[in-house]
Amino acid sequence: MKRFIGFVKKEFLHIFRDYRTLFILFGIPAAQILIFGYAVSMDIKNAGIAILDLSHDEITQKLTDKLISSDFFRETENLLNYNDIDKVFKKGKTKAVIVFEQGFGKKLISQGKASLSIIADGSEPNTATLVTNYTMAIVNSFTTELAGPVTTPSISILPEVKMFYNPELKSHFMFVPGVITLILILICALMTSVTITREKEFGTMEVLLVSPLRPIQIILGKVMPYFILSLINVIMILLLSWLVFGLPVKGSIILLLAECMLYIMMSLTLGILISTVSSSMQQAIFISLIGLMLPTILLSGFIFPIENMPVIYDYVSAVLPPRYFITIIKNIMIKGTGLAFVWKETLILTIMTMVFIGLSVRKFKIRLE
Amino acid sequence: MQNIIESEGICKKFGDTEALKNISFSVNEGDIFGFIGPDGAGKTTLFRIITTLLVQDEGDLKVLGLDAIKDYKELRKNIGYMPGRFSLYQDLSVEENLNFYATVFGTSVKENYELISDIYSHIEPFKKRLAGKLSGGMKQKLALSCALIHKPRLLVLDEPTTGVDAVSRSEFWSMLSKLREHNITILVSTPYMDEAMRCDNIALIQNGNILSINTPVKVKEGFSRKLFRVRADEKYKLITALRKYPQTLSAYPFGDSVHVTLIDDQIDKLFYLFLNEAGLKGVTVEETAANIEDRFLELMEKA
Amino acid sequence: MMNNTVISVKNMVKKFGHFTANDNLNFEVYKGEIFGFLGANGAGKTTAIRILSGLSEPTSGEVIVAGFNARHQAEKIKKNIGYMCQKFSLYEDLTVKENITLYGGIYGMSRDLIRKRTNELLEKLKFHEYENRIIADLPLGLKQKLAFSVAVLHEPKIVFLDEPTGGVDPITRRQFWEMIYQTAEMGITVFVTTHYMDEAEYCDRISIMSDGKIVALDTPENLKNKYHAGSVEEVFIKIARPANN
Numbered sequence: 001m002k003r004f005i006g007f008v009k010k011e012f013l014h015i016f017r018d019y020r021t022l023f024i025l026f027g028i029p030a031a032q033i034l035i036f037g038y039a040v041s042m043d044i045k046n047a048g049i050a051i052l053d054l055s056h057d058e059i060t061q062k063l064t065d066k067l068i069s070s071d072f073f074r075e076t077e078n079l080l081n082y083n084d085i086d087k088v089f090k091k092g093k094t095k096a097v098i099v100f101e102q103g104f105g106k107k108l109i110s111q112g113k114a115s116l117s118i119i120a121d122g123s124e125p126n127t128a129t130l131v132t133n134y135t136m137a138i139v140n141s142f143t144t145e146l147a148g149p150v151t152t153p154s155i156s157i158l159p160e161v162k163m164f165y166n167p168e169l170k171s172h173f174m175f176v177p178g179v180i181t182l183i184l185i186l187i188c189a190l191m192t193s194v195t196i197t198r199e200k201e202f203g204t205m206e207v208l209l210v211s212p213l214r215p216i217q218i219i220l221g222k223v224m225p226y227f228i229l230s231l232i233n234v235i236m237i238l239l240l241s242w243l244v245f246g247l248p249v250k251g252s253i254i255l256l257l258a259e260c261m262l263y264i265m266m267s268l269t270l271g272i273l274i275s276t277v278s279s280s281m282q283q284a285i286f287i288s289l290i291g292l293m294l295p296t297i298l299l300s301g302f303i304f305p306i307e308n309m310p311v312i313y314d315y316v317s318a319v320l321p322p323r324y325f326i327t328i329i330k331n332i333m334i335k336g337t338g339l340a341f342v343w344k345e346t347l348i349l350t351i352m353t354m355v356f357i358g359l360s361v362r363k364f365k366i367r368l369e
Numbered sequence: 370m371q372n373i374i375e376s377e378g379i380c381k382k383f384g385d386t387e388a389l390k391n392i393s394f395s396v397n398e399g400d401i402f403g404f405i406g407p408d409g410a411g412k413t414t415l416f417r418i419i420t421t422l423l424v425q426d427e428g429d430l431k432v433l434g435l436d437a438i439k440d441y442k443e444l445r446k447n448i449g450y451m452p453g454r455f456s457l458y459q460d461l462s463v464e465e466n467l468n469f470y471a472t473v474f475g476t477s478v479k480e481n482y483e484l485i486s487d488i489y490s491h492i493e494p495f496k497k498r499l500a501g502k503l504s505g506g507m508k509q510k511l512a513l514s515c516a517l518i519h520k521p522r523l524l525v526l527d528e529p530t531t532g533v534d535a536v537s538r539s540e541f542w543s544m545l546s547k548l549r550e551h552n553i554t555i556l557v558s559t560p561y562m563d564e565a566m567r568c569d570n571i572a573l574i575q576n577g578n579i580l581s582i583n584t585p586v587k588v589k590e591g592f593s594r595k596l597f598r599v600r601a602d603e604k605y606k607l608i609t610a611l612r613k614y615p616q617t618l619s620a621y622p623f624g625d626s627v628h629v630t631l632i633d634d635q636i637d638k639l640f641y642l643f644l645n646e647a648g649l650k651g652v653t654v655e656e657t658a659a660n661i662e663d664r665f666l667e668l669m670e671k672a
Numbered sequence: 673m674m675n676n677t678v679i680s681v682k683n684m685v686k687k688f689g690h691f692t693a694n695d696n697l698n699f700e701v702y703k704g705e706i707f708g709f710l711g712a713n714g715a716g717k718t719t720a721i722r723i724l725s726g727l728s729e730p731t732s733g734e735v736i737v738a739g740f741n742a743r744h745q746a747e748k749i750k751k752n753i754g755y756m757c758q759k760f761s762l763y764e765d766l767t768v769k770e771n772i773t774l775y776g777g778i779y780g781m782s783r784d785l786i787r788k789r790t791n792e793l794l795e796k797l798k799f800h801e802y803e804n805r806i807i808a809d810l811p812l813g814l815k816q817k818l819a820f821s822v823a824v825l826h827e828p829k830i831v832f833l834d835e836p837t838g839g840v841d842p843i844t845r846r847q848f849w850e851m852i853y854q855t856a857e858m859g860i861t862v863f864v865t866t867h868y869m870d871e872a873e874y875c876d877r878i879s880i881m882s883d884g885k886i887v888a889l890d891t892p893e894n895l896k897n898k899y900h901a902g903s904v905e906e907v908f909i910k911i912a913r914p915a916n917n
Binding site: 203 | 452453
């Protein structure tokens, strides 16, 4: 028993002397609670909806007002015809389009029923479902108000729900692009950060430094093989998701692969940057996996839409590369957009990559101190 | 003959610890220059400064006629470095390691093969084996081959024989001596005092200070007193007794005997009497010449 | 087995797959002896020591250490021996005192006994000023001396030292060996491996391993005479071949 207690005491001593471990033990749970508490909200706030009003009467106006004046929605655009729907979804700010049929008000008064279409952006299944439900709730409340104090309302509005891009509302339309984003950045950053710190730890880096090799040669030399392998990896994942989940690539495959190459390059150089601030493989693995994983899952818009989070998370998310790539990959795969709609995100990723390379070369230690 | 290394007043601190204090020395071309001293003496720090991996806090250092700080890029092309741990790629084969280093230095194994052939021939039969699966002695030979493959003018070896058995150590030094034929200057560090004798010039280093610099013979001859070799049947008893003897200045075990220095440099009847009274039998005494380690111990005590 | 035989090895073989690391070893070690275990790297020394210290089982043969059988009673062996390997015996982020207390606890010593021995130890090594210093901050020589003291804290029958003086300065090395002598005088058997050939001369008897076999076993004096060598190093160079595995 004495031995056991002595041993336990020693373990406590080790832990308290290692500030990094303490930080993990206490810091991470606290951070998680905070992030989860705020970021994860199953409610909608200010979700963008567009109105396609083919009737333009008093009733549609009243219902529109009711929808927009609620905290849940705000109006993004007023559409003119059905062709505009695809365009407005590609822009990304609209989560659902409410379509009032022609002669909506008249039909409602004279026949007692009129139909309303809720066309939701199926590329974000969770949001789509929420938006649809909230809309229907508001519509029901409107119907009740209109009917007046009667037990059985004689008027009803029948909402027809359609999911754009994802008619069967398959959740893997949301997951697979998100998982690709997550996996690529984690694995790529992990691989390059580890390979450099491994040389440092094993002492082979010393010999490399006392040689004609320049830092940029070492960096690019480390990146090249992983780049090629990751590309093969991506093709394999896309094939799998198509074969197994039926996930299509609506847009240009070439554009998709080009964007993937950009993202892979960005992730690999991010790994190099991580290696310049890590002194051991353990540290590198830690920063690459844990440092990148949680923010990517929680704050990139992968599962939880960024619009639902407090503004400050929006700013934090703005420096996370995965956020931009998720938009790109969803747009191309599910909405079938071209470069025109994702040029901003592409540019940002390109700039990030160049910054990472530049910083890595700068911070690459040519000496041992 | 040019001085391959010229060092003047090198100082280096790590936090509060002074790793090197005012190190000044020079190395002639074609020499084997040894830094002899235990762990923590500062050998690795000094070698890292010479190979441009660290920068000194104070002092001037010229290597191959170039300034070690400013001209580091040029220097790194002309130095062969074998750091303390076996820094080869464990998951690459013998052949692959050698080819890699040859390519990095812009040469090929074929080009300089005759330079390393004596060394490499020992491990060539195993050239497809992974470096991680080699024995200590073989790893040493491979590391040396990789450091030499580009025919550097200066070869820097940091404790190449540490942790290796006596036979491999001896072989290694024979290989180094042969390299002299190619006019390669060799800077080597070791904690084994007996290896000092195989260098052209040595510096004894302890706690960041150079205790003595000269040829091994002259360093030995620097021993300031008469040295006596005392033997008896019971070694530990002998040491204890000698320490108690009032005339003893120092008494250190050396293999099967004890090396003793006395205050008046004399062994007299009292000495034998004293040991006899202590119950020691079979006492023999002979005067002997000091070796490097004796000198090192003497200098350590003075410091 | 004689009363003062603390280690008895008969026909010990250790194989790893097809590779024979220890090939039919036979030897005895007596109480209070300083026994030097020499050999080239890869000769099989580490394998043999691991078996003797209860860390691994022999493939065949009879190995008795401190009265216990290495095959069936390895746990009992571990309780009766001390072990010091070259650089990793003490916890670098704990203090001197914490390390001593910890190991005392692991050896099953009572708190009073630990306290008593701690004080004796600190007194003998003149370590009181270092009591609360973290091991990582101590110079190598002090670490080695402390590691050795901790290995014999519980006064075991045998202590195994695996290259205890690697890299240490010549004065500290000798002080270390004086500690070994004192320990042997107390009746504790010291089983030591080393690459310093002059240290081999400090031993009462030495054995030299080569390619998994013992090729020499005697007092340093006898071996030198037998091989007409002036030093153990010469003997070693004559008969020990570095392994080419």
